[in-house]
Amino acid sequence: MKRHLSTIWVLFVLCALGAVFPAVAETSTNSTWTGSSAVGLTLTRGNSKTALANLSLQAKDKWSKNELLLGSSLTYGENAGTETTEAVDANGQYNRLFDERLYGGLKLDVFHDGIADLKYRITIAPVAGYYFVKNANTTLNAEAGPAYIYTDQGRGVNETRNGYPTVRLAERLDQKLSGSAKLWESLEYLPKVQELANYLVNFELGVDAAVTKQISLRTTLQDYYNSRPAAGRFNNDVRLIAGVAYNF
Numbered sequence: 001m002k003r004h005l006s007t008i009w010v011l012f013v014l015c016a017l018g019a020v021f022p023a024v025a026e027t028s029t030n031s032t033w034t035g036s037s038a039v040g041l042t043l044t045r046g047n048s049k050t051a052l053a054n055l056s057l058q059a060k061d062k063w064s065k066n067e068l069l070l071g072s073s074l075t076y077g078e079n080a081g082t083e084t085t086e087a088v089d090a091n092g093q094y095n096r097l098f099d100e101r102l103y104g105g106l107k108l109d110v111f112h113d114g115i116a117d118l119k120y121r122i123t124i125a126p127v128a129g130y131y132f133v134k135n136a137n138t139t140l141n142a143e144a145g146p147a148y149i150y151t152d153q154g155r156g157v158n159e160t161r162n163g164y165p166t167v168r169l170a171e172r173l174d175q176k177l178s179g180s181a182k183l184w185e186s187l188e189y190l191p192k193v194q195e196l197a198n199y200l201v202n203f204e205l206g207v208d209a210a211v212t213k214q215i216s217l218r219t220t221l222q223d224y225y226n227s228r229p230a231a232g233r234f235n236n237d238v239r240l241i242a243g244v245a246y247n248f
Contacts, residue, residue, distance in 0.1 A: 009153070035059030037217050040243025052077035052085060054241045067095040067103070075239065076147040086114035090149070093127065099106075101131040107168075107245075116237060117230035119152040125168045137176040144169050146189060152163040154230040165193045208245060218245045 039053040056073040070092045077085030088111070097106035105127040112120050125147035133140040150163035172186040184206050191199035208219040224237045 005128045026054040033061045036247045037244035040241045048096045050079045065097040088112045103129045116233050121151045123149050139174045158231040166190045185208045199227050216245045
């Protein structure tokens with residue numbers, strides 16, 4: 001963790017500080033500012049000595065014809081003193097609604113995975129989106145558009161820095177299961193324009209069950225797939241995270 005500690009915390013703190021921006025920038029009484037923070041922690045002692053921690057922040061503001069979505073996640077793990085997980089993700093998206101369902105916007109994502117030898121991957125993507133379902137219990141939307149990715153991947157003689165244009169295709173489902181439980185699912189596919197066999201797939205599936213008005217239990221499955229990982233690394237990074245969330 002020492003190698004990238006400063007980078008991780010700078011990204012995470014910047015995203016956390018950014019979460020207050022909508023409250024300052026938007027003065028409309030129609031603003032609906034909501035969010036959540038979640039913590040997951042697993043410790044083992046005895047025959048094995050492991051630790052895995054995850055901290056995440058999510059916030060969104062929807063008002064009039066605008067939507068602002070912010071998120072960040074930090075995951076760190078050790079096994080007998082050896083680092084096994086070191087990942088941080090910070091992202092933001094602004095949408096401008098043209099009518100009830102059609103919108104356009106811009107998404108920015110910064111991702112770091114020390115174990116996968118990915119120092120950083122920055123994705124900038126203009127967004128064209130549409131809500132196929134939009135009601136009190138269910139939202140289902142899809143997005144498409146061009147994007148640009150810049151990465152610093154690998155180490156030593158295998159380290160490469162490059163940027164390339166890509167296409168971003170994405171969808172997201174949010175479903176209320178009951179008055180106290182909800183489910184969400186998202187999928188993002190980014191193939192390189194000049195080489196379609198070079199692509200990224202990001203998937204997330206989560207469920208949240210309220211214990212009180214502000215406290216809930218949350219389980220999230222994440223799968224990050226890179227068709228061209230750093231030398232000696234696997235294509236898939238899969239995480240199953242269970243924790244407690246505070247909703248505000």
